[in-house]
Amino acid sequence: MAVPDPLPSAQRRGRPRSAAADRAILAATRAALVEIGWSRLTMGEIAQRAGVAKTTLYRRWAAKSELVIDAVAVLFDELRLPDRGCLRADVEGVVLSFAALLRRPEAKTALMAVLAESTTDEALRPRIREAIVDRQKRLVLDGRARAQQRGELPPDPADPAETARVVDLIFDVIAGAVVHRSLVSDCPVDESWARLFTTLLLEGLGAVSPPPAPGGAAAGAAAPDGTEPTGGGR
């Protein structure tokens, strides 16, 4: 919430805030975003669709950006990482499901709009990270742990900072490439592209994931999924 709950105390005086109003507002925000886009989305419009007074919106959110972040955060929580048996399949899966999310108008519009706002609005950046970005990083962590259990990746190195560097890199490469291809290059993220990209990523990954111990799973890193890359020649 942008505007803090008035009092964290058990029960304040006066009429309590309507939880139904909250739900109606967030739903109306998503619906309006799909229909009329970010720039024509106004607080008055949202209030009208939600059957709520404008003051009720401002009592809860300080700005349109913050309301939209809360409204679309739930969409990004729907991303899942089902176990597809091997690391390559898991990576391709997350690439494709992230791309599918970015095809939903309310998701892509809201994401890009609040990111754009955040280039000017300092306070917006942590809010976006908390509500949207960081939640996807768990996918990387989960997939990495699963691959380590399978023996496809070496265990974490001794230095946890080293692990964080690599995890962040992987996250920026995956999310960045998918977003860029989807929304900037405006090209489809299909299975063919996902396979090619995954090949590049997994191969490159071996070079940046140091082995934790002198002996170990280096061979697994060198051929993480046990298949030959597209082009074959190695």
Add this chain to the structure above:
Amino acid sequence: MAVPDPLPSAQRRGRPRSAAADRAILAATRAALVEIGWSRLTMGEIAQRAGVAKTTLYRRWAAKSELVIDAVAVLFDELRLPDRGCLRADVEGVVLSFAALLRRPEAKTALMAVLAESTTDEALRPRIREAIVDRQKRLVLDGRARAQQRGELPPDPADPAETARVVDLIFDVIAGAVVHRSLVSDCPVDESWARLFTTLLLEGLGAVSPPPAPGGAAAGAAAPDGTEPTGGGR
């Protein structure tokens, strides 16, 4: 130009448009963008700074987005790819100079804002690609050609579509990762990160760049820069 040149003919009738006004408008747009940001940037403000009537703006550009695209396109044209001797150094160089560009407020603000607009405005997307995005793809093509001349990369495969797929992939990965780390993760793109990212990229590149001929430069692709990757273990 957003509003099409009234007639492409050699000499139209009536008073010709002032080229000085064009220059003043684009310069004023960049300056205002730095000072007051995208959301408070208004057509009236730009006109006032440029010493120009609002109508003169609307005669040339249909919307703020289109004007800003033209105004900042020149910034992206300043990206260069100086020959640093080897592919690894060239990649690191372009990563760092692209990141430096994205630290300029007018560049990052304008880029994200117009990308956000483009998620709603269908007509804006090709415009952004032509004026901004596609021009950076030349950096990938130039770097690739240079590395091929050096023997660091194998020559293009027989199928040009295959080349295009790989070039697009490299472009989306580089641009996407740098943008995502800079503007979404909000972390610095410094030499350390550039080195790590380049290692991942070049190593992964070997896996997606098939050799053109049965015999050839596969070894070069496998260790493109002749150095050992960060983590060592191969």
Add this chain to the structure above:
Amino acid sequence: MAVPDPLPSAQRRGRPRSAAADRAILAATRAALVEIGWSRLTMGEIAQRAGVAKTTLYRRWAAKSELVIDAVAVLFDELRLPDRGCLRADVEGVVLSFAALLRRPEAKTALMAVLAESTTDEALRPRIREAIVDRQKRLVLDGRARAQQRGELPPDPADPAETARVVDLIFDVIAGAVVHRSLVSDCPVDESWARLFTTLLLEGLGAVSPPPAPGGAAAGAAAPDGTEPTGGGR
């Protein structure tokens, strides 16, 4: 009011309209009319002078003309018909005080401007009549009744339509002649002219005011004020 009162109900919901804003707007309109005239009078200027937002003006009046009508109507309500003892003096008095009103810039400018607008704007005509024109007709009715009480004029004829025809005629002749001399011929309406005009009117009046009964006040009508007309010779 031009824009209808949103609901005539006893008490509507929401914040009520500010009566102070109404007063400030009408006063600012009169002041601005005097200073800058009709053509340079803008809604924005009025709003600024009244310390009010432009939207507040448009919430109440649909157009400049309607606002000006309401603003100057009060001036025309200030016209009075003091009892000067005889019909002739009363007529001369109303002629002179009407002419004095038409010398006030805001009155003459506003009157002519809205009359001009009304030649094109069908809806404006009844509005002008209600707010400005018809209110002056009471002067004719009052003067006539007073003269009848004095015995200077015969009582109303049996047919009320006949009375209305004569009253309307008198009104058009007096108002028309004064307006025409003041604003069209651009000559002063002074005591000399008022005396001459009144002579013509009263003498002519006898010919169009039929006696109510076979016997009666015809002699009174023939010399309504008991004085000899200017020119003498009858």
Add this chain to the structure above:
Amino acid sequence: MAVPDPLPSAQRRGRPRSAAADRAILAATRAALVEIGWSRLTMGEIAQRAGVAKTTLYRRWAAKSELVIDAVAVLFDELRLPDRGCLRADVEGVVLSFAALLRRPEAKTALMAVLAESTTDEALRPRIREAIVDRQKRLVLDGRARAQQRGELPPDPADPAETARVVDLIFDVIAGAVVHRSLVSDCPVDESWARLFTTLLLEGLGAVSPPPAPGGAAAGAAAPDGTEPTGGGR
């Protein structure tokens, strides 16, 4: 013309002004006035209808008002005073034909609009009088002279200023009453009203037209047209 003819000399050098353009402009002005009214009448619209550049208009007239005065002046010149045999008939005739003119949209709109402008624009007033108002005064003079020839009115008094006072009064009363009833009271000027008004005027006229000599036409003035007034009783 508002803008003076560049040189009154016999023949200047350079391309002469197009007389066809003048005619087209004045005709277009009248036509546009009928269709769209004064307030929406723009110089650009007139130029477009006349098939002429805006500069051509401004080369000839300094303002819309002046152009419109010239455009409609010709309409008022069409007023005629045919000899209907007696003064009463002549007066009723001129009243009705003036009212007919004021029913033409371009005439009434233009007249009221320029009169309204003239309340603010000092320089406009003499221009209106010369081009429009004074030309109608000839009707009063002609009618008066004709009536004097018939013996219906006494000859002019010795003092010409006295004559001017009376002529001006008659003019203001006739024109004022007709304009007021037509455009302000918004009532029809029909034969019935014309008869009533003429009765009032002619009867009143006797009181303000002094006889030129001790003996004379007083009886003619008392019953100028040889008919009994509407109401009868005298």
Add this chain to the structure above:
DNA sequence: GGATAAACGAGACGGTACGTCCCGTCTTTAA
């Protein structure tokens, strides 16, 4: 007949005001 000069069409120019939309706040009654 070529130079000169003015008027012509076209349309861009710096401006002003428009009437609308939305902002975020404030003021009311009702729950």
Add this chain to the structure above:
DNA sequence: TTAAAGACGGGACGTACCGTCTCGTTTATCC
């Protein structure tokens, strides 16, 4: 105390005309 309603001061919008200016073109007279 919150809610719905809606008026409030304010700011930007994109449009319409304003009256001026700069073009290339046309039409006349003058040398």
